Amino acid sequence: MCVMLESLGLDPVEERVYRFLVTTAEAEVTDLIGNLGIDPETAETVLISMRVRGLIRTVSPGRRRFTAVAPDIVLGSQLLRHQQALDWARREVDQLTEEYRDSARRRDAGRLVEVLPNRVVLQEHLDHLQEVARHEVLHLCQGHAAAMPAEENHAELAALRRGVEYRVIYEKALLAEEGTPAGIAYGVKLGEQARVMPWLPVRLTVVDRETAVLPLLQEAGTSEPTAALVRGGQLLEALVALFEGYWERATPLRIAENGALTEGTTPCPLGSDDLHLVSLLVAGVPDRSIATQLGISQRTVQRRVSNIMDLTGAQTRMQLAWRAATERWL
Structure with missing residues (x-):
């Protein structure tokens, strides 16, 4: 039988026992001995280890019958942990590779x-x-x-x-x-x-x-x-x-x-007064200082900025400044 579960912590004998219990639903110690050809001492040791690790559980303690815990429950969580560890290791390898390349480039300009x-x-x-x-x-x-x-x-x-x-x-x-x-x-x-x-x-x-x-x-x-x-x-x-x-x-x-x-650029939808206001915004002048320079209230400045944003389709002041620069309105 091809061993497939060693990476999840099962040795070859444990895998054989687990697969047997999965296919037979329930089994006693004597069933394992007779069907798998393992000696009684090994069977006892394997069953104790697998039960402690949650791979199997006892169905009838008096008769010592055992059944496998569902694979997606007991092995799925282990598989997820392995995958997370691999992902982490892959990221570490990528980072180390980049650091190696950077170091190599510093050592060798070629x-x-x-x-x-x-x-x-x-x-x-x-x-x-x-x-x-x-x-x-x-x-x-x-x-x-x-x-x-x-x-x-x-x-x-x-x-x-x-x-x-x-x-x-x-x-x-x-x-x-x-x-x-x-x-x-x-x-x-x-x-x-x-x-x-x-x-x-x-x-x-x-x-x-x-x-x-x-x-x-x-x-x-x-x-x-x-x-x-x-x-x-x-x-x-x-x-x-x-x-x-x-x-x-x-x-x-x-x-x-x-x-x-x-x-060419998109035609500017703003008049000279609005463009002057936008130029002050782009220069980082606070609203209060803009209001003083233009001789209007701070509330009026905010209202005009809002109207300008509506005209230009900008959602934020930063977007307004970016568009004014890329469209070369200023």
């Missing part, structure tokens, strides 16, 4: 950068990094994608659906390529934040600000792109800063009422 030698390897890494992304993916997308056109980036769509934030800057030339605007528009509808620049210096993907993929120069006369996989360090920090610098200067891409992809 581990910070790995060369991805061809298109297949590059695509595999781009897919994998997006599949394991937890929080944020940043993209700089030049025209004529070297490895993965926007409309073929299915990993992004899956990541967007599970809540990963995407910020993507597209080079202007991409918007003229057939099929690309529709793919970008679909991503924007799923939550991608998209912007456009006339020109971008590099292609770049950064995942969770921990790992980056930076395509390298393609050799003349070949069709195979190569790329650098960057893990941490100041080089990665510089790449993130590069992205953020271009993000600030890029023009947002929107979905028009007809579903088409358009450039």
